[in-house]
Amino acid sequence: MTAGAHTRRVSELLGGLMDGHRASLGRALTLVESTHPSDMTDAAALLDACLKHCGTARSMAITGVPGAGKSTLVDELGMGLIESGHRVAVLAVDPSSLRTGGSVLGDKTRMERLSRSGHAFIRPSPTRGTLGGVAAHTRRSMILCAAAGYDRVLVETVGVGQSEVAVASMVQCVLLVLLAGAGDGLQGIKRGILEVPDIVAFNKSDAVHRNDQDRSIRHTHDAMHMLRPDVNVPVVGVSAVTGDGLQRLAAEVTACLEQTPKPFMPDATSLFHESTTQLISHALQQGEGPFRPLLEAARDRLHDDTDDGPWSAAAWFYNQLNTELGGRR
Numbered sequence: 001m002t003a004g005a006h007t008r009r010v011s012e013l014l015g016g017l018m019d020g021h022r023a024s025l026g027r028a029l030t031l032v033e034s035t036h037p038s039d040m041t042d043a044a045a046l047l048d049a050c051l052k053h054c055g056t057a058r059s060m061a062i063t064g065v066p067g068a069g070k071s072t073l074v075d076e077l078g079m080g081l082i083e084s085g086h087r088v089a090v091l092a093v094d095p096s097s098l099r100t101g102g103s104v105l106g107d108k109t110r111m112e113r114l115s116r117s118g119h120a121f122i123r124p125s126p127t128r129g130t131l132g133g134v135a136a137h138t139r140r141s142m143i144l145c146a147a148a149g150y151d152r153v154l155v156e157t158v159g160v161g162q163s164e165v166a167v168a169s170m171v172q173c174v175l176l177v178l179l180a181g182a183g184d185g186l187q188g189i190k191r192g193i194l195e196v197p198d199i200v201a202f203n204k205s206d207a208v209h210r211n212d213q214d215r216s217i218r219h220t221h222d223a224m225h226m227l228r229p230d231v232n233v234p235v236v237g238v239s240a241v242t243g244d245g246l247q248r249l250a251a252e253v254t255a256c257l258e259q260t261p262k263p264f265m266p267d268a269t270s271l272f273h274e275s276t277t278q279l280i281s282h283a284l285q286q287g288e289g290p291f292r293p294l295l296e297a298a299r300d301r302l303h304d305d306t307d308d309g310p311w312s313a314a315a316w317f318y319n320q321l322n323t324e325l326g327g328r329r
């Protein structure tokens with residue numbers, strides 16, 4: 001779809017985003033959360049248009065065990081980023097909230113200062129499944145936030161499972177928040193998650209014994225070094241409540257965001273591949289389809305004369321697939 005051929009809804013939302021209207025960002029996020037087929041083409045056109053306006057945005061995930069103090073730390077780190085002149089979007093990704101309805105209130109109260117700041121935008125997880133799952137949803141939300149001028153996109157993910165690792169792979173920096181003591185700081189942490197972080201923070205240093213804190217930091221440092229000898233992952237003790245260690249953590253975060261070699265978004269071909277892969281697994285739940293010829297046709301659209309960006313090409317693929325599947329039912 002060409003820029004001039006956008007539907008009125010897409011043009012209006014795009015204009016609102018470019019003007020930095022919070023309400024437009026809210027509506028745009030709702031549109032891309034929609035699983036309604038009639039919203040899909042508009043959502044794709046909006047995403048493709050926004051992709052060109054991500055500017056100098058940077059993204060970061062804050063992940064870790066439930067209750068570790070992730071939201072409290074996001075509040076602190078986010079306010080620090082705002083003081084440095086950035087605009088901060090926080091996306092709360094809680095796979096469990098897809099079942100339980102979410103901890104929206106909890107998150108907002110833990111991000112007290114950010115939720116009152118005119119330079120921050122907080123968006124909780126949608127309470128129902130979105131097309132392509134949690135990771136796909138995060139990707140789409142990140143693009144919209146960046147296009148709306150939030151140049152620091154922080155993604156809080158609860159837990160340390162598969163979707164957190166998937167989300168972590170979509171951001172430029174990952175901060176893993178753990179708690180020392182309680183036996184073993186790495187208890188309940190699957191091996192995979194330690195391969196993900198760029199920074200590890202042991203939070204609540206005010207509430208744990210100093211020896212436990214030091215031991216957890218040392219052990220984690222050693223474990224990281226063994227798992228990933230080529231990278232130097234800082235392991236920081238911190239208290240979001242007293243502020244102890246926060247300055248060091250904020251400096252590590254800033255360095256990570258500014259020096260990351262990863263782009264904010266992959267190239268169009270990778271995005272198309274990612275998007276169609278997610279859509280195929282979604283479509284597979286409805287029945288087998290003629291994936292290959294349709295996928296090839298969609299890929300041609302991405303590279304050929306149509307002005308389709310990665311999402312529009314993927315949406316075309318999905319619509320065609322649904323038509324085929326519908327015709328067979």
Ligand SMILES: Nc1nc2c(ncn2[C@@H]2O[C@H](COP(=O)(O)OP(=O)(O)OP(=O)(O)O)[C@@H](O)[C@H]2O)c(=O)[nH]1
Nearest residue numbers: 066067068069070071072110158204207239240241
């Ligand atoms: N003593 C102490 N308490 C803290 C610290 N950081 C956070 N808390 C408290 O720990 C509790 C959980 O904090 P949250 O920031 O909501 O933790 P979270 O990791 O976002 O929690 P979920 O999103 O539910 O997984 C709250 O009661 C916080 O006030 C800290 O550094 N020290």
Ligand SMILES: [Mg+2]
Nearest residue numbers: 070071107156
């Ligand atoms: Mg939280």
